[in-house]
Amino acid sequence: MLAFLIRRLGQAFLVVLAVGLLSFLMFRFVGDPVVSMSREDATVAEREELREALGLNDPVPVQFVTFVGRALQGDFGISYRNQRPVADLIAERLPATLELVFAATVLALMIGIPLGVITALKPRGALSNIVQGVSLVGVSTPTFVTGIMLILIFAVTLRWLPSFGRGETVDLGWWSTGLLTASGWRAIFLPALTLALFQMTLIMRLVRAEMIEILQSDYIRFARARGLPERSINYRLALKNALMPVLTITGMQIGGLIAFAIVTESVFQWPGMGLLFIQAVQFVDVPVMAAYLMFVGLVFVALNALVDVTYALVDPRLRVRG
Amino acid sequence: MSDAASPSAPVGLWGQFVASPKAMVSAAIALFLILSAAFAPWIAPHDPFALGTFNLMDSELPPVWAEGGDPRFLLGTDTQGRDVLSAILYGMRVSLIVGFAAVAISAGIGTLLGLLAGFRGGWLDAVLMRFADVILSFPTILIALLVSGIARGVLPDTRQGAYAIYVLILAIAINEWTQYARTVRGQTMVEASLDYVKAARISGLANGRILARHILPNILSPVIVIATINLGLAVLAEATLSFLGVGMPVTQPSLGTLIRIGNENLFSGVWWVVVFPAVTLVMLVLSVNLFGDWLRDALNPRLG
Numbered sequence A: 001m002l003a004f005l006i007r008r009l010g011q012a013f014l015v016v017l018a019v020g021l022l023s024f025l026m027f028r029f030v031g032d033p034v035v036s037m038s039r040e041d042a043t044v045a046e047r048e049e050l051r052e053a054l055g056l057n058d059p060v061p062v063q064f065v066t067f068v069g070r071a072l073q074g075d076f077g078i079s080y081r082n083q084r085p086v087a088d089l090i091a092e093r094l095p096a097t098l099e100l101v102f103a104a105t106v107l108a109l110m111i112g113i114p115l116g117v118i119t120a121l122k123p124r125g126a127l128s129n130i131v132q133g134v135s136l137v138g139v140s141t142p143t144f145v146t147g148i149m150l151i152l153i154f155a156v157t158l159r160w161l162p163s164f165g166r167g168e169t170v171d172l173g174w175w176s177t178g179l180l181t182a183s184g185w186r187a188i189f190l191p192a193l194t195l196a197l198f199q200m201t202l203i204m205r206l207v208r209a210e211m212i213e214i215l216q217s218d219y220i221r222f223a224r225a226r227g228l229p230e231r232s233i234n235y236r237l238a239l240k241n242a243l244m245p246v247l248t249i250t251g252m253q254i255g256g257l258i259a260f261a262i263v264t265e266s267v268f269q270w271p272g273m274g275l276l277f278i279q280a281v282q283f284v285d286v287p288v289m290a291a292y293l294m295f296v297g298l299v300f301v302a303l304n305a306l307v308d309v310t311y312a313l314v315d316p317r318l319r320v321r322g
Numbered sequence B: 001m002s003d004a005a006s007p008s009a010p011v012g013l014w015g016q017f018v019a020s021p022k023a024m025v026s027a028a029i030a031l032f033l034i035l036s037a038a039f040a041p042w043i044a045p046h047d048p049f050a051l052g053t054f055n056l057m058d059s060e061l062p063p064v065w066a067e068g069g070d071p072r073f074l075l076g077t078d079t080q081g082r083d084v085l086s087a088i089l090y091g092m093r094v095s096l097i098v099g100f101a102a103v104a105i106s107a108g109i110g111t112l113l114g115l116l117a118g119f120r121g122g123w124l125d126a127v128l129m130r131f132a133d134v135i136l137s138f139p140t141i142l143i144a145l146l147v148s149g150i151a152r153g154v155l156p157d158t159r160q161g162a163y164a165i166y167v168l169i170l171a172i173a174i175n176e177w178t179q180y181a182r183t184v185r186g187q188t189m190v191e192a193s194l195d196y197v198k199a200a201r202i203s204g205l206a207n208g209r210i211l212a213r214h215i216l217p218n219i220l221s222p223v224i225v226i227a228t229i230n231l232g233l234a235v236l237a238e239a240t241l242s243f244l245g246v247g248m249p250v251t252q253p254s255l256g257t258l259i260r261i262g263n264e265n266l267f268s269g270v271w272w273v274v275v276f277p278a279v280t281l282v283m284l285v286l287s288v289n290l291f292g293d294w295l296r297d298a299l300n301p302r303l304g
Helices: A002-029 A033-037 A044-054 A060-072 A086-121 A127-138 A143-157 A180-215 A218-225 A228-266 A275-283 A287-313 B012-019 B020-036 B084-120 B122-136 B139-152 B157-192 B195-202 B207-243 B255-264 B270-301
Strands: none
Touching: A002 A060, A002 A287, A033 A044, A044 A143, A060 A228, A060 B139, A086 A127, A086 A180, A086 A228, A086 A275, A086 A287, A127 A180, A127 A275, A127 B270, A143 A180, A143 A228, A143 B255, A143 B270, A180 A228, A218 A228, A228 A275, A228 A287, A228 B139, A275 A287, A275 B139, A287 B139, B012 B020, B012 B270, B020 B084, B020 B270, B084 B122, B084 B157, B084 B207, B084 B255, B084 B270, B122 B157, B139 B207, B157 B207, B157 B270, B207 B255, B207 B270, B255 B270
């Protein structure tokens, strides 16, 4: 187990290093940092001074080590566009994205699980057919189209819910939350629903597949033979066992959801990290792009490693091949 | 062909196709959309790029069946007086060009690398598959956005509009080659161990010839299935990037760009400018996806 752990963590470290190298190369070679950071009318001497101060005259490997050292201390440089430390910008935007992802996950589970159970228990029912048809269209509908349609219906036509922003937020010092105000709840509903649809289909299909498989297993047939009530068999035995893999996969999807939130945040002008990133791409704000890449890379690697290690703990057969 | 066999069990791909309403309907819709995009310059009622022909008096006209609609503009006009139907036809053309090009490039490169990795093995195989693992572990949209951001930083400002389409194709293809490479690699390994390949080797054929003439034809069906499914995905990715403002510019709009433009005017109640391009996009992707699903079941390849 120890050997597996070391191998797996070594692998994770290598991927993080590769992502770091990519971020560095981007930072160093996409555009000229000196031109991007100095004033329009800066003299050649001033630029040279800045170049020296930024350490851009050092050998490239030395620069990479400095870059990694700074990144480890949370220093990702200054945003070209906002002229503020990138770390501050990300820290400011992080709560908005995490709250959106959290709300979307809860919503996806709340809707996806019951739909999966219904379609598994009554696979030929009218409701199942409707759900299957809708999910087929849903898979082919891009997130931004779903978002726009929701805005068109609930914000423009019915005027029930706001279409952009977070509403009023409460500052808790290190975390600004929109979940403590009524306007915050109203604001988060449409973006969370849009983001949740992406996961809902997956959860529904998983629950359905797991339920169908479990309902055919021996212990369920034994429970039937013993004459346990149908309700108890379906929910206390089958659903409980079907939920484990569903929860693991939902957890693994959180990294993807953070990245996927880019689109949702753009549609609803949600002031999270995704919106920050897409603006950075539009304006070639390289420090922000590099930092976002490092952050998402870290989340992904950490989640994947966590899942692999947990699985290896549970199932020793997986320890053989890293 | 199925006419000789019993009608209940259709034989051959064509027989299965004719027997499946799902396949026929989705193929018909996809074909209709692809053909109308291909012939856009001949069938579009107006030229959406001839700015001189626009008349501001015609701007924001609703579709023809709504009150105030104009029979000249079947699906209404946008804020500049551009015919929405014509813009959609031309936009779909751009979307499909990007989609087909991305699929062709990623299928070509992925198949080639997969063949090499599966046949040669060794360090080449290890490096390629690790690289594919890393790409696959990140979401498509993130990698595509990074490619687009880097391209913006590297290319001169004045040429960005002209290069946008190539950047998009590259951004999408970089994500998609991995699927072909992985599947083809697995299949090649299986085929390479079979007797006919051994026989070809013993008779002294060059490796390149064995790969191209003997192994490739036997592993084509998964490549075709992945390519069909990926066409839908590529069109979706293109639309998303263009919607986010890092894809096709407004001077050469794709369906995604049209939706982006329409979205900016959503609150003035001009719904048709955004809804019709969106519906076209969904129909295109849905029909291609359904056809791809059917093709996967019909060819039933082992997808890795």
